[in-house]
Amino acid sequence: MSTSAVPTDAAAQPARPARRALLPQNPRARNLTLNALPVLGLVAVWWFVTAFVLVQPRLYPTPLAVAGELVRILSGDGPLGSTYVHAAATFSRLLVAWSGAFVIGTVLGVIGGRNRWFFDFCANPVWIAMAVPSVVWVYIFLVLFGIDNLVPITALLVLLTAPVFLGTAEGVRAVSPDMIEMCDSYKIGPIRRLFHFYLPSIAPYLVANARVSFALGIRIVIIAEVIGLPNGVGLLVGYWSDSLYMAPLVAWGIILMLVGVAVDHLVFVPLQRRIRQETVG
Amino acid sequence: MTVKVSLRDLHLAFPGRDGAGDKVIYENLNLDIDEGSFTVLLGPSGCGKSTLLNITNGLLKPTSASGIIVDGNDLRDQPEMSRKMAYVFQGARLLRWKTLAQNAEFGLAGLNVQPKEKWQGLMEKYFSAVGLKDYMNHYPHQVSGGMQQRASIVRAWVNEPEILLMDEPFSHLDEITAATMRRILIDLWRQDETRRTIIFVTHDIAEAAQMASDIVMLTPAPSSICYRRKVDMPWPRAMESDEVIDLEKELRRAFSEKAGIRF
Numbered sequence: 001m002s003t004s005a006v007p008t009d010a011a012a013q014p015a016r017p018a019r020r021a022l023l024p025q026n027p028r029a030r031n032l033t034l035n036a037l038p039v040l041g042l043v044a045v046w047w048f049v050t051a052f053v054l055v056q057p058r059l060y061p062t063p064l065a066v067a068g069e070l071v072r073i074l075s076g077d078g079p080l081g082s083t084y085v086h087a088a089a090t091f092s093r094l095l096v097a098w099s100g101a102f103v104i105g106t107v108l109g110v111i112g113g114r115n116r117w118f119f120d121f122c123a124n125p126v127w128i129a130m131a132v133p134s135v136v137w138v139y140i141f142l143v144l145f146g147i148d149n150l151v152p153i154t155a156l157l158v159l160l161t162a163p164v165f166l167g168t169a170e171g172v173r174a175v176s177p178d179m180i181e182m183c184d185s186y187k188i189g190p191i192r193r194l195f196h197f198y199l200p201s202i203a204p205y206l207v208a209n210a211r212v213s214f215a216l217g218i219r220i221v222i223i224a225e226v227i228g229l230p231n232g233v234g235l236l237v238g239y240w241s242d243s244l245y246m247a248p249l250v251a252w253g254i255i256l257m258l259v260g261v262a263v264d265h266l267v268f269v270p271l272q273r274r275i276r277q278e279t280v281g
Numbered sequence: 282m283t284v285k286v287s288l289r290d291l292h293l294a295f296p297g298r299d300g301a302g303d304k305v306i307y308e309n310l311n312l313d314i315d316e317g318s319f320t321v322l323l324g325p326s327g328c329g330k331s332t333l334l335n336i337t338n339g340l341l342k343p344t345s346a347s348g349i350i351v352d353g354n355d356l357r358d359q360p361e362m363s364r365k366m367a368y369v370f371q372g373a374r375l376l377r378w379k380t381l382a383q384n385a386e387f388g389l390a391g392l393n394v395q396p397k398e399k400w401q402g403l404m405e406k407y408f409s410a411v412g413l414k415d416y417m418n419h420y421p422h423q424v425s426g427g428m429q430q431r432a433s434i435v436r437a438w439v440n441e442p443e444i445l446l447m448d449e450p451f452s453h454l455d456e457i458t459a460a461t462m463r464r465i466l467i468d469l470w471r472q473d474e475t476r477r478t479i480i481f482v483t484h485d486i487a488e489a490a491q492m493a494s495d496i497v498m499l500t501p502a503p504s505s506i507c508y509r510r511k512v513d514m515p516w517p518r519a520m521e522s523d524e525v526i527d528l529e530k531e532l533r534r535a536f537s538e539k540a541g542i543r544f
Contacts, residue, residue: 179374179376184340185338185368185446186391187391187392187393188390189391192387196376200376200378203378
């Protein structure tokens with residue numbers, strides 16, 4: 001019996017070091033590798049296709065061409081003035097509108113979560129805001145306000161308030177009735193109840209709302225700028241799109257994606273982790 | 282003795298589902314609670330004991346009542362009367378993102394206890410009384426279930442309410458912790474200069490016998506008071522003392538004879 005066990009163990013042991021060699025032992029490094037591998041794979045496919053299959057550098061830029069554009073954008077060089085000025089315009093619009101939508105959506109969501117009548121009253125406008133494509137909203141506001149900062153800001157307010165409202169209302173509905181009864185019995189007033197009870201109770205929903213609406217906001221603000229604004233990243237994207245020159249277009253896409261990922265990892269993920277720790281204990 | 286709380290001709294029914302008839306909880310129930318008493322509402326699950334506390338606190342409106350009187354005033358006309366009360370629930374119901382002290386402050390702020398300068402002193406007094414002074418700055422998840430429940434008693438007591446409503450506060454605890462909690466509660470109640478009125482809900486006969494100065498026994502719904510007994514045994518009462526055991530037997534007998542519940 002013992003003789004049959006020995007060869008099995010001996011056979012199993014050499015396989016382990018071979019598996020370990022593929023990925024780093026350190027968990028952080030392993031995670032990083034696992035995250036980077038698909039991206040590297042994608043870049044390899046992209047390079048192969050643009051170098052050997054679709055060889056039209058203007059329409060199908062190689063990774064190297066896009067990297068060159070990235071360097072140019074980061075140096076501030078652009079056909080319509082400093083890229084940083086355009087980026088600042090885009091992100092200030094996004095921040096103003098996103099903050100406004102977040103506050104309005106949260107307050108309305110708390111009311112909607114507690115008051116069925118108010119929720120039903122808001123349900124159809126919210127559905128309309130979410131179902132009508134953002135391009136259509138941008139055109140509607142262009143007609144209403146002309147070429148103005150109000151266009152992207154209003155479009156963002158309308159389109160981002162809706163999901164924040166829904167997420168918050170859902171969070172408030174999930175608050176334990178026992179805890180609401182506790183607040184009632186201690187006669188907790190509306191302001192204290194909002195800041196000391198409801199908002200901390202629904203904190204995980206709020207962070208989820210913030211993440212989703214921020215990512216959505218980046219897309220909408222660019223669409224609004226492409227369609228009708230005199231500055232912003234969207235204007236540059238429109239310019240290169242009209243010129244049928246794809247390398248800077250892809251470069252801007254990568255920058256926007258990296259900004260979204262950075263905000264998510266540096267702000268929202270740590271916030272959500274902290275809230276989860278407080279919730280679970 | 283002065284009557285502190287009086288419920289007159291209380292009627293409560295919940296509409297039945299799917300065409301079923303109304304579920305009647307009380308029909309013309311009358312109950313007087315003496316000032317400074319430790320009144321235990323004793324009855325089987327579902328008889329409406331906790332509901333009586335909610336009606337007394339104004340959290341629930343009865344279908345009809347000729348009076349929900351607190352200190353001679355009808356609670357429905359003067360809802361601020363409910364500020365004289367504090368509630369201890371079955372579970373601790375603490376806010377997990379606040380420390381135990383901040384949870385107590387939450388209650389103080391809600392019931393608007395004045396002056397604010399005395400809050401710290403009140404909290405230290407009552408956290409010390411329940412043996413939690415060193416844990417005031419801990420979060421609920423950092424302490425045990427028994428400690429959480431003690432903190433919830435402090436949240437109520439720190440307001441120095443005239444009436445304390447307690448809804449099976451120890452039913453979730455193990456027997457050893459519950460016994461300690463009962464002793465702490467009785468000590469708090471007896472040591473305070475002002476003897477507060479406590480309305481304590483339980484379905485535990487032994488607990489009622491050990492703590493009550495007044496026992497009100499309720500039948501299954503539709504509930505009525507089937508037996509009432511003043512208890513003038515001194516505290517602390519040992520669970521295994523002859524007097525407490527005799528009282529338990531008496532209460533069991535009363536349940537069998539008056540409420541038709543067999544043990």
